[in-house]
Amino acid sequence: MSDTRKQEIGLMLSIVLIFGLAALVDARAATLDTFIIWGFAMPLVMVAAMGQIPVLLCGHVDISIGSLLALSAILVGMLFRAWPEMPLVLGFLAGTCIGALLGVINGFLVTRLRIHSIIVTLGTLSLFRGLTFIVSDSRQIDPNDLPGELIALSQVGGLGVPPIMIVVAVIVAAMFVLIHRSGIGGLFYAVGANEFAARMRGIATDRMVLLAFVLSGALVGLTGVLFASRFGYVNPAATGSGFELQVISAAVVGGVSIAGGRGSVIGCALGVMLIAAIEVIMPKIGISRVWQDVVFGLIVLAALGIDRAIQTRGGRKTQQGDAA
Numbered sequence: 001m002s003d004t005r006k007q008e009i010g011l012m013l014s015i016v017l018i019f020g021l022a023a024l025v026d027a028r029a030a031t032l033d034t035f036i037i038w039g040f041a042m043p044l045v046m047v048a049a050m051g052q053i054p055v056l057l058c059g060h061v062d063i064s065i066g067s068l069l070a071l072s073a074i075l076v077g078m079l080f081r082a083w084p085e086m087p088l089v090l091g092f093l094a095g096t097c098i099g100a101l102l103g104v105i106n107g108f109l110v111t112r113l114r115i116h117s118i119i120v121t122l123g124t125l126s127l128f129r130g131l132t133f134i135v136s137d138s139r140q141i142d143p144n145d146l147p148g149e150l151i152a153l154s155q156v157g158g159l160g161v162p163p164i165m166i167v168v169a170v171i172v173a174a175m176f177v178l179i180h181r182s183g184i185g186g187l188f189y190a191v192g193a194n195e196f197a198a199r200m201r202g203i204a205t206d207r208m209v210l211l212a213f214v215l216s217g218a219l220v221g222l223t224g225v226l227f228a229s230r231f232g233y234v235n236p237a238a239t240g241s242g243f244e245l246q247v248i249s250a251a252v253v254g255g256v257s258i259a260g261g262r263g264s265v266i267g268c269a270l271g272v273m274l275i276a277a278i279e280v281i282m283p284k285i286g287i288s289r290v291w292q293d294v295v296f297g298l299i300v301l302a303a304l305g306i307d308r309a310i311q312t313r314g315g316r317k318t319q320q321g322d323a324a
Contacts, residue, residue, distance in 0.1 A: 003310050004264050007255040011270035015277050022281045029284035040154075041276040043168045044223050044230060048247045049254075049272050050175040050265070051219030054212035056251055057179075057188040059195065059260025060117035062106060062213060065220045065247060066240035067128035072098045073224030073234040074132050077141030080150070088149050092225050099221015100214050102128060107213030111206040125244070132236045141234035153229045164226060171219065176265040188212060192260025249296075250275045253303040262310070275299075 023030035048065055055062050076095045080086060102124075109120045143151065153163045179185035190198040191208045199205050228234050254271020256263030278299065282292045 004255060004262065004267060007306070008264065008267050008270060011254065011267065011274055015270070015274050018277050018281055022285055025285045029281060034280060034284060038276055038280045039165065041280055042272055043164050044227055045246050045250055045276070046168050046269065046272045047171050047223045047226060048220050048243070049251050049268050050171055051216035052247055052251050053175065053179060053256055053263060053265060053268055054188045055216045056256045056258060057192045057260055057263060058209050058212045059192040060110065060209060060212065061248065061258065062121050062216050063118060063244045063248070064106060064121040064125040064128055065216065066243035067125045067132065068099060068102050068217060068220050069224045069227060069240035069243055070234070070236065071102065071128045071132045072221035073227050073239055074136045074141060074236060076225050077145055077228055077234045078136065080147055081141065081145040084147065088147060091150065092222060095221045095225035096218045097221070099224065100218035102221070103214040103217020104210070106217065107210035110213065111209050136236050138236055140236065141228065143232040146228055146232065150229045151232055164229060167226070172265065172269055179265050189261055246275070249300045252307065253299060257307050259307070
């Protein structure tokens with residue numbers, strides 16, 4: 001059994017264990033309402049984490065996504081405010097395209113200027129947030145600026161499932177096909193595993209890195225529209241603040257290596273589910289906010305430790321193979 005498969009099974013068992021222990025501590029912590037809250041805690045992080053997968057697989061990190069989300073969301077909100085009759089599908093398309101364009105900026109700076117992605121996206125994090133204030137004139141998008149159909153996407157529908165959940169499921173399925181069932185996914189893995197070797201094999205590594213940032217930006221831009229649906233407002237200062245930490249942490253906990261070349265869509269999705277379960281359960285069983293941060297930090301550090309151990313073991317196997 002591969003390390004990736006073992007991690008996925010471990011994540012599934014961890015989720016079951018968390019809810020099981022919570023039920024033992026307080027039976028009210030494992031009610032239907034808790035599972036509903038858990039479901040609503042996942043969509044935004046899930047979609048953005050799907051976009052972060054190709055970036056991480058290529059050995060890069062995008063920490064600008066919180067500000068990118070805010071800028072995309074505020075621009076789409078302004079479109080809806082100026083054009084109340086705009087079809088909902090155009091709003092989603094606009095958010096996705098805006099995010100993709102911002103992703104092009106990140107990818108271009110990383111590939112052309114040869115600046116580390118952390119440095120680049122740290123800069124664009126501030127740039128995009130500043131632009132959010134400028135274009136909106138520091139004015140918030142309020143519920144009455146958004147179409148009722150958009151708000152309704154995050155409300156329980158006729159099948160008992162909010163439409164936003166269906167959107168998320170489709171995106172996860174599409175990313176699974178892209179990463180695990182297409183040649184493009186294999187190229188992402190190759191670039192992250194050994195960029196020099198990938199280049200020697202004729203892979204256009206810069207193009208793949210640029211594509212990864214564009215995909216990330218597009219899905220985060222889409223997340224911005226979903227944010228407006230979920231919460232009914234877009235605030236230039238608060239929207240997306242700290243969002244990048246949630247997304248990257250969930251992906252890393254899900255087994256997507258920050259060193260590149262390893263990870264899976266299923267593992268990432270399970271990582272999002274695990275982090276959401278912890279965030280929902282801890283207040284239910286009376287754990288204070290201070291200890292919630294401690295527990296969350298320990299989980300992320302443990303995930304990084306596991307990731308490092310797998311990398312070290314993989315390196316030893318490679319050395320042993322070379323020696324043989």
